[in-house]
Amino acid sequence: EDQVTQSPEALRLQEGESSSLNCSYTVSGLRGLFWYRQDPGKGPEFLFTLYSAGEEKEKERLKATLTKKESFLHITAPKPEDSATYLCAVQASVPGNTPLVFGKGTRLSVIA
Amino acid sequence: DGGITQSPKYLFRKEGQNVTLSCEQNLNHDAMYWYRQDPGQGLRLIYYSQIVNDFQKGDIAEGYSVSREKKESFPLTVTSAQKNPTAFYLCASSIDAGASTDTQYFGPGTRLTVL
Numbered sequence: 440e441d442q443v444t445q446s447p448e449a450l451r452l453q454e455g456e457s458s459s460l461n462c463s464y465t466v467s468g469l470r471g472l473f474w475y476r477q478d479p480g481k482g483p484e485f486l487f488t489l490y491s492a493g494e495e496k497e498k499e500r501l502k503a504t505l506t507k508k509e510s511f512l513h514i515t516a517p518k519p520e521d522s523a524t525y526l527c528a529v530q531a532s533v534p535g536n537t538p539l540v541f542g543k544g545t546r547l548s549v550i551a
Numbered sequence: 552d553g554g555i556t557q558s559p560k561y562l563f564r565k566e567g568q569n570v571t572l573s574c575e576q577n578l579n580h581d582a583m584y585w586y587r588q589d590p591g592q593g594l595r596l597i598y599y600s601q602i603v604n605d606f607q608k609g610d611i612a613e614g615y616s617v618s619r620e621k622k623e624s625f626p627l628t629v630t631s632a633q634k635n636p637t638a639f640y641l642c643a644s645s646i647d648a649g650a651s652t653d654t655q656y657f658g659p660g661t662r663l664t665v666l
Contacts, residue, residue, distance in 0.1 A: 443593070473654065482555075482641055482657035483594075526594070530653070538584070538609060539655060541593040 441466045445527050445542035452517055452549050460512040460525055460545045468532030472510050473539065474503050475526040483526055517549045554578065555658035557642050562663045564629070564636065572627045572661045574642035582647035583625035584655060587611060588639040600625055601647050629663065637665045 444463045452458055464472065471490055475483035487496045489505040496503050500521065502513040512525055524546045528539040555576045564570045576583065582601045586594040596609030600619040614633025619625055625644075629636045639662050643655040 471653075475657075480639075480660070480662070482557075482643075482659045485654055485656060488654055528594075538596050538599055539594075541595075543591065543593040 441529060441531050441540045443527055443529055443540050443542035445525075445545050447545060448543070449546040450548070452514075452547070454518060454549055454551050455516045457513070457515045457517070459514070460547070462510040462512070462527030462542055463508060464510070464527075464529045465508075466529045466531045466540070470530045470532040470537070472505055473528045473530070474510070474512055475528070477524045477526055477544070479524075486525075514547070517547075519549045519551050522547055522549045555642060555644055555656060557640075557658040557661050559661060560659065562661055564663060564665050566665060567631045569628055569630050570663065572629070572640055572642075572663070574625045574627065574658060576623055576625075576642075576644045576658075578644055578656070579622075580644035580646050580656075581622070582645045582653070583619070584643040584645075585609075585615075585617065585625070585627045586641040586643065588641060588660075594641065597627065636663055638663060 442465045446461045471488050474486040477483040487503040492507045494505050500515050504511045524544040526544045528541040530539050531537050558573045584599040585597040588594050595611050597615050598617040600606035606617050616628045641660050642658040645653045645655045
């Protein structure tokens with residue numbers, strides 16, 4: 440069974456204090472790993488798709504990396520507006536359209 | 552503006568009533584999805600549809616029903632058989648690229664509360 444585990448459940452940072460969020464996964468062949476940001480009471484906003492081990496993608500203060508067993512979302516010098524829940528999801532590499540499997544998310548709070 | 556709309560934003564239901572949540576997209580996406588989100592839980596898939604007039608059950612389909620009569624619309628009905636329907640409901644769509652990785656884009660959500 441495909442599984443996604445995110446850690447920590449919650450993270451509190453001071454503004455400017457860099458850190459990383461972890462997404463560990465088990466999947467029967469990886470087609471893609473997705474990161475989303477979700478603000479309270481809103482739908483998830485797409486951030487990145489990673490396809491293969493060693494791949495990295497960046498967007499402003501965020502950088503996502505991928506290994507064969509986990510992905511990290513690095514946040515460099517975060518600002519209060521980066522506060523949100525960050526969701527990780529995987530899609531298995533099987534024929535046809537396969538649904539995403541989501542982790543429970545990491546709730547990030549950045550304090551000014 | 553292209554995107555996914557969900558209505559209403561807030562919905563209140565009395566026990567024993569069926570309610571229908573609306574989801575519309577103008578992205579020309581083939582695939583559409585319904586998820587349920589509870590506090591402290593990940594998104595759980597209710598139903599998905601890859602093409603008009605066809606849909607598949609997800610992990611928690613019991614007590615829910617869907618239809619896909621038009622490409623741009625995928626309404627979800629929460630029936631009285633759903634024992635614990637209070638939750639945040641999210642609709643998503645994707646191009647449905649077959650063998651390629653297929654990014655899902657989400658609507659703003661509907662919060663359903665049973666009184």
